[in-house]
Amino acid sequence: MRARAARGALALIASLSAAGCQLVAGIDAMNVDQSAGGVVGDCGPVGARCGGTCEDGTYTPPGTCRDDGTCSAEPRGCGPYACDSSGTACAASCSVFGGCADGAVCDTMSATCMACGASPPDPAPCDGCEECRGGKCITRCDTEGECVRDWMLDAREQPARLECNDQCNNMSVVCIGPHPCEVVCGDGGCQGLLMRCHDGPCYLECSRSGCASNVELQCGTNICAAACILETTIIVQECGSSCSCMSQVCQ
Template sequence: MNDLDLRALAARGALALIVSLTAVGCQLVSGIDGMNVDPSAGGVIGDCGPVGTRCGGTCEDGTVTPPGTCRGDGTCSAEPRSCGSYACDLSGTACATSCSIFDGCVDAAVCDTMTATCMACGASPSDPAPCDGCEHCEGGKCVTRCDTEGECVGDRMLDAKERPARLECNGQCNNIRVVCIGPHPCEVVCGDGGCQGLLMRCSHDGPCYLECGRSGCASNVKFECGTNICITACLLETTIIDQECGSSCSCMSQVCQ
């Protein structure tokens, strides 16, 4: 056998070896792809990870998943649950348990800052205090009436911290600022000819209501909502109110243009 024959034989042998190794490699990969991973041996199933691996322990978008372990079907043993009216805490692992004017509640809820609890939009604390010391008491609501010229001037604070508060302006309350404070409902009711140039500023944590009768609120009226529900109601459709909803969880203008 000459050198040419030897070189040809060597080339055929090398080619056969490459083809053989390629086939073995393909069979090996195919075998791995078709292999059934034994969950009891800690194999990877689904998205959770090896069986027994810790999972959960997270809170996102008002939904918390407690710590758990990965199961054989690739799911976590811990079931996610809603935080309710509360948002996730700063750690991102649990629901918040209290709130402030700045954070702690989901968008559809507001914080009662007196008790640091989250309430549904429009809800008010239960068991309001008796309206001792009020000008009038109607159904547990502290009512102040402005009937005499010059009686209600300057800045007025409606204290709704412990009970609902209501200011009735019968032709009065012109060019004044009314500020609501507290988580209970706060109301301003403007009679005929009253509340010209009124600025009403709602509490951040209490429902707010402005009612304008006939020529009440006829000019330059501004209604600033807080983060709770605010409602504007007018007897005449021609009444114009500059209503700023801001971050109110429910801002409604009824009839007013």
């Protein structure tokens, strides 16, 4: 009788010991941080895969869960780029349809994003220009009837400048290329002018009676500015998603 009682007591002690071990193991698996008073991290089981995501311009590369409940992969920003359409990486290029983070602009000629206000690559020497001054390829409209059609201002290789003196009326100017593109209107010029920034930064200047009516500057996604001498004109700017544009200037 005594032997059976002793064996029963030993069995009870053994079962309590096993339950205690399971309880300790369960608490250890929860990974409790006593200092914080709660569970550390939410990564999942140790060794589980984590990361491989991109959200709000922050990319976390693939990694594994550590024993403290955090992911081994460190998140990093995408710089001037947005996350790609899959949400798993930073965009590697851009276009007129997007790819750049807020405050950045796309140089569509090279499909790269630049921070607003960033300088484009160093230009090549002026080549095949009417005049080269200050590193700008300058074209002048100074003869009657010379500039009465649609005009492409080529800023792909170097900054481009179109100077109009009583010319450029009722015409459109499209700026192509990542380098600065300028249209400067003198007395009586640029009535009914439409200037469109396709790729890079654009600048429109009107002096005295230049740009007296129906002048529009379409900025798109580009750095964009306009100025008036003597403030005798009104230039309406369509900002689009430009990071440096006022809706209307030179009133």
